[in-house]
Amino acid sequence: MSMILTVTLNTALDLTHHVPQLVPHASHRVTSVTERPGGKGLNVARVLAALGHQTVVTGFVGGATGAVVRDLLVSESPTDALIPIAGNTRRTLAVVDASTGDTTQFNEPGPAVTPAEWQTFLSSYGELLGGARAVALCGSLPPGIHVGAYADLVRRARAAGVPVLLDTSGEPLRRGVAARPDVIKPNADELARLTGSRDASTASADARRKGARAVVASLGPDGLLATTDEGRWQAAPPAPVRGNPTGAGDSAVAGLLCGLVTGLSWPDRLALAVALSAATVAAPAAGEFDRATYESLLPRVEVTSPASGSAPR
Numbered sequence: 508m509s510m511i512l513t514v515t516l517n518t519a520l521d522l523t524h525h526v527p528q529l530v531p532h533a534s535h536r537v538t539s540v541t542e543r544p545g546g547k548g549l550n551v552a553r554v555l556a557a558l559g560h561q562t563v564v565t566g567f568v569g570g571a572t573g574a575v576v577r578d579l580l581v582s583e584s585p586t587d588a589l590i591p592i593a594g595n596t597r598r599t600l601a602v603v604d605a606s607t608g609d610t611t612q613f614n615e616p617g618p619a620v621t622p623a624e625w626q627t628f629l630s631s632y633g634e635l636l637g638g639a640r641a642v643a644l645c646g647s648l649p650p651g652i653h654v655g656a657y658a659d660l661v662r663r664a665r666a667a668g669v670p671v672l673l674d675t676s677g678e679p680l681r682r683g684v685a686a687r688p689d690v691i692k693p694n695a696d697e698l699a700r701l702t703g704s705r706d707a708s709t710a711s712a713d714a715r716r717k718g719a720r721a722v723v724a725s726l727g728p729d730g731l732l733a734t735t736d737e738g739r740w741q742a743a744p745p746a747p748v749r750g751n752p753t754g755a756g757d758s759a760v761a762g763l764l765c766g767l768v769t770g771l772s773w774p775d776r777l778a779l780a781v782a783l784s785a786a787t788v789a790a791p792a793a794g795e796f797d798r799a800t801y802e803s804l805l806p807r808v809e810v811t812s813p814a815s816g817s818a819p820r
């Protein structure tokens with residue numbers, strides 16, 4: 508089997524509530540609710556599967572909430588290789604305020620994972636790498652998992668010759684970068700925390716010095732800034748897309764992986780990632796994208812090279 512593997516150590520049941528207006532201290536009537544399998548790697552996998560890629564998800568899942576996550580995954584195409592644990596999978600809550608379009612996110616910490624459960628995961632991960640064309644390591648670490656876990660998983664992927672993309676934050680990102688992943692995809696805050704610089708160009712160059720082979724910084728409505736061995740590019744949608752941005756970064760990761768395994772040039776990979784990301788803003792929940800928005804945006808994503816001012820696509 509040749510597939511794309513995504514790792515979500517802290518899976519979640521993602522709840523999205525829509526309210527007419529979010530007011531602190533007030534009671535709210537929820538006008539619509541969605542419930543989806545979540546955690547960043549599951550969102551990435553659902554987008555990849557919708558694009559027709561064979562995709563396998565691993566990580567931890569447990570308890571009553573974990574059972575719901577697994578049930579919901581059955582109707583999606585990723586193959587479930589999640590490792591069962593004794594603890595109960597967490598929930599996340601996104602509250603979308605219809606009056607402003609803004610989203611407020613609440614993420615529970617997740618269940619404690621035991622050393623024995625981690626060891627079970629590691630042996631399964633090693634086997635899955637044998638059939639993987641690329642692997643994405645995504646999201647926060649649940650309690651009980653050591654802060655160097657992603658660094659360990661990056662090293663194992665590299666030893667197996669599998670390209671590895673790391674999308675996390677804080678100390679797990681700092682340690683993971685030192686293990687030399689092929690790509691990292693921090694947002695502006697994560698990149699600033701990693702490097703101490705708020706200038707995305709300076710910070711990206713610094714993150715490469717620290718060990719990342721390529722840095723793709725997600726800059727919200729300004730799109731993506733990629734700093735790679737082959738050059739630097741910025742890619743952005745032709746106009747801002749309004750909606751719920753939860754999961755937009757996950758869809759960008761899906762686009763980058765899809766471009767990597769199909770051998771696209773960096774400018775084309777970035778165009779794909781930006782179109783998917785913007786089409787996710789237009790969709791109701793993370794891990795989904797509006798196909799019409801995606802198809803209409805893809806040929807119109809603007810990719811420029813800060814060095815030359817433009818880049819051929």
Ligand SMILES: O=P(O)(O)OC[C@H]1O[C@](O)(CO)[C@@H](O)[C@H]1O
Pocket residue numbers: 517519521545546547548550599614645646647648753754755756757793
């Ligand atoms: O692992 P965390 O960093 O807490 O992120 C998880 C959350 O992020 C999202 O993936 C959006 O990117 C949500 O679906 C939610 O599950």
